[in-house]
Amino acid sequence: MAIRVLLLAGALLAFACSHGATASDPSHLQDFCVADKTSPVRVNGLACKAAKEVVVEDFYFSGLHVAGNTTNKQGSAVTAVNVAQIGGLNTMGVSLVRIDYAPFGLNPPHTHPRSTEILTVLEGCLHVGFVTSNPENKHFEKVLNKGDVFVFPKGLVHYQYNNRTTGAVAIAALSSQNPGVITIANAVFGAEPSIPAGITTKAFQVEKSTVDWIQAQF
Template identity: 85%
Template sequence: MANRIFLLAAALLAMSCSHGVTASDPSHLQDFCVADKTSQVRVNGLACKDAKDVVVEDFCYSGLHLAGNTTNKQGSIVTPVNVAQIGGLNTLGVSLVRIDYAPNGLNPPHTHPRSTEILTVLEGSLQVGFVTSNPENKHFNKVLGKGDVFVFPKGLVHYQFNNGATDAVAIAALSSQNPGVITMANAVFGSTPSIADGILTKAFQVENNVVDWMQGQF
């Protein structure tokens, strides 16, 4: 009997530890911790504002109903609502974005290192997809219409493309107050200082002039 109790306790402890390890952001230990954006203290997040200085505006953001400007090379724009916009999100482990797409607009292949993403199409049509990690590199992709929802697992490369003839709009929720974004092309060809041509020519099996041209785009 004692052995059974011990094994049960050990299993519960393992489950709780596993949950803590896989959580995207640490759980908060108080009602809220509104970010003090004037503080230089950084301990895997932002320091808390004094509770007596917290106001209702710390939990509110206005403007997500406004369309973003998609007149750029990609034909898309992301409007974030994370801890930088709402200080009250600090330690709560969630955020969201609005994404606007012109016809043929692309939110290019990128990853969120700290977050899973769940996307809902509000208007238009989107072709979306993600690719699993090495060595499989399996491509999951689907065309979404208004009201459709799609999940991009944490850390995997994913994209959205407006394959319709009209503007498209989506809202995406993310499982981190600060999910981060790494756009693949920007990181590889737009880094400062640049990655050496010899490394990129070998990685992509192309000539130097192709690498130089790609770097010139960023």
């Protein structure tokens, strides 16, 4: 009898351990966790506002109908709607952006370290693409017209270029409340303090004068 009890206990323990190792919590454990931006608590995300303090405006944003200002060197503007704009996105794992492009405007090569992106062209035409990781570095590219949709996998370098003489508009959904963005040129040549010239010249196989010129642009 004692042996049967031990065997049963062992089987139950093994079952619990195997399921505990593979199970995980859902993305959120309550109806919502509106971000308390005043809280000193630092977690992987933002602390929750007390439920009794939550108001309807915590789930609302207005402004995506307004075109972004594209009068800059790149000729593009991103209007973000993430947890910084809508506290109710906290723990929800989703956000979006509007991107405006001037004629021949560029959203330069960049990555989202925490998010996959799905982009829809609302107006105009875009030449888009992304590059896979080393060592293949395969370039996938496509010309998109109004109503077309394209996916940029999480963490991969990607871009959008308006190759027309008229403006373009796109909207993109991202699989993170705070996807982050790393613009490649800004990160490499606009770092503060600067990456030592000996590193950048060797990495890009160019003269220091070339690196100095590029850094001056940022």
